[in-house]
Amino acid sequence: MGAVAYAPKVVTIWEGFKAWFAQQGFAFDYVLYSNYEAQVEAQFDGTLHLAWNSPLAWVRADRMARSRGQSVQAVAMRNTDCNLRSVIVVRADSPIQSEADLRGRTLGVGAIDSPQATLLPLHHLRQAGLTGGEDFTVRRFDVLSGKHGDHIGGERDAAKALIAGEVDASCMIDGNHLAFGLDGTLPAGATRIIARTEPYDHCNFTTSPDAPQAAIDRFVELLLSMQWDDPQVRPLLELEGLKKWKPGRTEFYPALATAVDEQGFYGPDGSILRADYRY
Amino acid sequence: MAQTEAFSVPTIDIEALGLDEGGLLLVRRALAALPAGERLSVRGRAPEWDLQLTAWCRQQGHDVETQVLADGVLEAVVTRGPWAEGRWRGALDTGHSRLAEGEMPAETADPAWGLAARGATVEAGGPSIGFGLSRRDDLWAATAGDLYRQAAAAQWDPETAIDWAAPFDLPPAIEAAVAQVMTYLIENENAALVVPARHLGQVHPQYREVQQVLALQCADEARHIEVFTRRLGLRGQAPRLSTAGGQASLHTLMLAPDFSSATFLLGVLGEGSFITLLTFLQNHAPDPVTRQICRLTARDEARHVAFAMAHLEHRLAVQPDYQTRLQNAVEQRHDELADTAGLNEEVFDALVLLAAGDLNPAAVARGHLAVQQLKLDMAAGRRARLLRLGFAPAEAQRLADLHTRNFM
Numbered sequence: 265m266g267a268v269a270y271a272p273k274v275v276t277i278w279e280g281f282k283a284w285f286a287q288q289g290f291a292f293d294y295v296l297y298s299n300y301e302a303q304v305e306a307q308f309d310g311t312l313h314l315a316w317n318s319p320l321a322w323v324r325a326d327r328m329a330r331s332r333g334q335s336v337q338a339v340a341m342r343n344t345d346c347n348l349r350s351v352i353v354v355r356a357d358s359p360i361q362s363e364a365d366l367r368g369r370t371l372g373v374g375a376i377d378s379p380q381a382t383l384l385p386l387h388h389l390r391q392a393g394l395t396g397g398e399d400f401t402v403r404r405f406d407v408l409s410g411k412h413g414d415h416i417g418g419e420r421d422a423a424k425a426l427i428a429g430e431v432d433a434s435c436m437i438d439g440n441h442l443a444f445g446l447d448g449t450l451p452a453g454a455t456r457i458i459a460r461t462e463p464y465d466h467c468n469f470t471t472s473p474d475a476p477q478a479a480i481d482r483f484v485e486l487l488l489s490m491q492w493d494d495p496q497v498r499p500l501l502e503l504e505g506l507k508k509w510k511p512g513r514t515e516f517y518p519a520l521a522t523a524v525d526e527q528g529f530y531g532p533d534g535s536i537l538r539a540d541y542r543y
Numbered sequence: 544m545a546q547t548e549a550f551s552v553p554t555i556d557i558e559a560l561g562l563d564e565g566g567l568l569l570v571r572r573a574l575a576a577l578p579a580g581e582r583l584s585v586r587g588r589a590p591e592w593d594l595q596l597t598a599w600c601r602q603q604g605h606d607v608e609t610q611v612l613a614d615g616v617l618e619a620v621v622t623r624g625p626w627a628e629g630r631w632r633g634a635l636d637t638g639h640s641r642l643a644e645g646e647m648p649a650e651t652a653d654p655a656w657g658l659a660a661r662g663a664t665v666e667a668g669g670p671s672i673g674f675g676l677s678r679r680d681d682l683w684a685a686t687a688g689d690l691y692r693q694a695a696a697a698q699w700d701p702e703t704a705i706d707w708a709a710p711f712d713l714p715p716a717i718e719a720a721v722a723q724v725m726t727y728l729i730e731n732e733n734a735a736l737v738v739p740a741r742h743l744g745q746v747h748p749q750y751r752e753v754q755q756v757l758a759l760q761c762a763d764e765a766r767h768i769e770v771f772t773r774r775l776g777l778r779g780q781a782p783r784l785s786t787a788g789g790q791a792s793l794h795t796l797m798l799a800p801d802f803s804s805a806t807f808l809l810g811v812l813g814e815g816s817f818i819t820l821l822t823f824l825q826n827h828a829p830d831p832v833t834r835q836i837c838r839l840t841a842r843d844e845a846r847h848v849a850f851a852m853a854h855l856e857h858r859l860a861v862q863p864d865y866q867t868r869l870q871n872a873v874e875q876r877h878d879e880l881a882d883t884a885g886l887n888e889e890v891f892d893a894l895v896l897l898a899a900g901d902l903n904p905a906a907v908a909r910g911h912l913a914v915q916q917l918k919l920d921m922a923a924g925r926r927a928r929l930l931r932l933g934f935a936p937a938e939a940q941r942l943a944d945l946h947t948r949n950f951m
C-alpha cells in the first residue's frame with residue numbers, strides 16, 4: 265500500500281496498522297511517498313496494490329485508469345471523509361456579503377493542489393459566475409505542494425492573512441474553520457462566512473488496476489472490523505482522525521473532477537497540466 | 544400528554560453563542576447526559592453555527608441533521624455516537640484517592656496506570672510506565688500520610704528562621720572547628736539528599752503518600768545543606784577537609800541493594816545517630832547561630848527517622864524474615880568499611896574543641912568526655928530503635944555496635 269508522508273505521524277500510523285494486520289495473519293506492508301503524484305503513478309507500474317489517496321489523487325488515478333481501459337476502485341474511507349464542506353470567510357466588518365461582492369477583491373486560498381482550500385472553493389465561485397484570476401485575484405498560500413492540501417499550514421496561513429488584512433477573503437474546510445476558532449487563529453466574532461460549498465468526500469483507499477482481488481477483499485474486511493473500543497487500534501484511529509472505517513463511495517467526487525477541468529489541473533488522461541505545480 | 548413525553552427530544556438552546564466561543568461546552572455536556580443512540584436537539588442563532596456543529600459531529604462520530612423550524616430558528620438534531628463509551632471499555636481502576644483508616648494502596652501498582660492520580664479511571668492502551676518501586680510492601684509506611692502533613696506544616700525558611708545577625712565572636716581555633724564540623728555535616732547531608740532522591744523517581748504514583756514524604760525529605764535536606772553552608776561561611780571561613788573514609792561510609796548508603804535496606808541504614812541507623820549529634824551540637828555549640836541551626840535540623844531529622852521506622856515496621860510485619868536481610872546489610876557495610884579510617888580525626892578533634900570551648904587542658908578533658916558520651920548515646924539510640932523493630936536484645940546491641948564509626 266502507498267501512503268503520502270505529509271507528517272511524521274504517518275510512520276506511527278502505518279507501522280501500527282502493519283503490526284495489527286500481522287496479528288490478524290495478514291501480510292501487509294506500506295511504501296511512503298513524498299507526494300501523491302508519484303504514488304498514483306506507482307499504482308500503474310505494479311509497485312502498489314492500493315494507495316491511501318487524497319480526493320484529488322483519486323480523480324487522477326480514475327482518469328489514468330480509464331484512459332488505459334482499466335479501472336480503479338475506492339474500497340474504503342474514514343467516517344470523517346464524508347460530507348465535508350469548505351467555506352469562504354471574510355472579516356466581520358467587511359462589506360463583502362456574498363460571492364458576487366468578491367469581484368475585484370483578493371481571495372486567499374491554500375496550496376495549489378488543495379481540494380478543500382483551493383480547487384473546490386474556486387469551483388464554487390465559478391458556478392456563482394466568478395473566475396479566479398479574472399474576476400478576482402487569487403493569492404495562494406502554498407505549503408507542501410504535492411501533498412494535496414493534507415498539511416493544514418496553507419489554510420492556516422490564509423486565515424492569518426485574512427485577519428492581518430492581506431486578503432479580503434479566505435478559504436478553508438469546515439473542520440478547520442472550527443479549529444481556527446477554537447485555537448484563536450480566527451478570534452471569536454472577527455470573521456463571517458459568506459459561502460459554503462456543496463458537500464464532498466475526502467480520502468479513500470484506491471485499488472490499483474492489477475490488484476489481487478482476494479487480498480483487497482481481506483484488507484477491506486479487516487479494516488472495517490477495526491473497533492474504536494480496541495485499545496490497541498484506538499490510538500492509531502485517533503492519529504488518522506477517524507472513529508470507523510466505511511466502505512468507499514465515489515458519488516461525492518464529481519465536483520472536484522469538474523474543478524480539475526475548470527482549473528486545468530489534470531488532463532482527461534490524468535496528465536499534469538499546471539506548469540506552476542511543483543511537487 | 545404521556546405520548547408527547549415519550550417522543551420529546553431533550554433540547555438545548557445555545558442562543559447566539561458560537562461553537563468556538565464556548566457553545567461546544569454546552570453541546571458536549573448535554574450529549575454526555577444521553578446514552579448512545581439518543582438524540583439531542585440543539586437550537587441556536589449564531590451565524591453559521593450549524594456548519595461548525597456538523598464539522599464537530601463528524602470528528603466525534605455523531606450523526607447530525609439540520610432543519611429550519613417554523614419560527615425561522617435553525618435546529619440541529621444530534622444522535623449521540625457510541626465512541627465516547629468505547630474509549631472507556633476495559634478502563635483501569637486505580638483504587639481510592641483517599642485511604643480510609645487502616646486502608647492501604649494496591650499491593651502492586653500496574654505500569655499501565657502510569658502517572659494517573661490514584662483513584663482515576665485510566666483509559667486502556669495508554670503508555671506503560673515502568674517504576675522501580677511498584678510493590679507496596681517494598682516502600683509502604685502506615686503513617687506516611689500523617690508524616691507528609693507534619694512535614695508540610697513544619698517547613699521553615701532559612702532566611703527568617705535563623706537569626707543570622709546574632710552577635711558572637713569566637714577565637715580563631717574554635718571558629719575553625721565550626722568550619723570543619725560544618726564541612727562534615729554538609730557531606731552527610733549530601734548523602735541524605737541523594738539517597739532518597741534516587742528512590743523518589745522510582746516510586747509509583749499509586750504510593751502517593753510515600754512519594755510526598757520523600758519529596759519533602761529531599762526539600763529538608765536541601766535546606767540543611769543551605770544552612771550549614773551559610774553558617775560555615777558566616778565569618779569568612781572556607782570549607783575544610785573531606786576524608787576518603789568518611790566518603791566511603793556515605794558511598795555504601797548509595798549502594799544499598801534496595802529501598803528498605805537503604806532506608807534502614809540511612810534512616811534508622813544513620814539519621815537516628817545524626818539527631819544525637821545535632822542535639823549534642825545544640826547543647827555544646829559555641830555560638831547562637833549554630834545552636835539554632837542544629838535545633839531546627841534535628842527536628843526535621845526526627846521526621847525522617849520516623850518515616851524510616853514506620854517503613855521498616857511495615858516491611859518486617861509482612862515479611863518477618865526480612866530481618867536477616869537487614870542484619871546482612873549492616874554486616875556487609877561494616878565489612879566494606881573495616882579497612883577505612885572511620886570518623887576523621889579533624890572532625891573528632893573539632894567536636895572535642897566545640898564541647899571544650901577552650902584549648903586549656905581541663906576544658907579539653909571536658910570536651911573529650913562529652914564526645915565519648917555522644918558516641919555512647921548514639922549507640923544506645925540505635926539499640927533502642929532496633930529493639931523497637933523487633934530485634935532480640937543481644938542482636939540489637941551487636942548491630943548497634945557494628946554501625947559505621949563515621950556516625951552516618
Ligand SMILES: [Fe+2]
Nearest residue numbers: 732735764767
Ligand atoms: Fe538532614
Ligand SMILES: [Fe+2]
Nearest residue numbers: 735814844847
Ligand atoms: Fe535527614
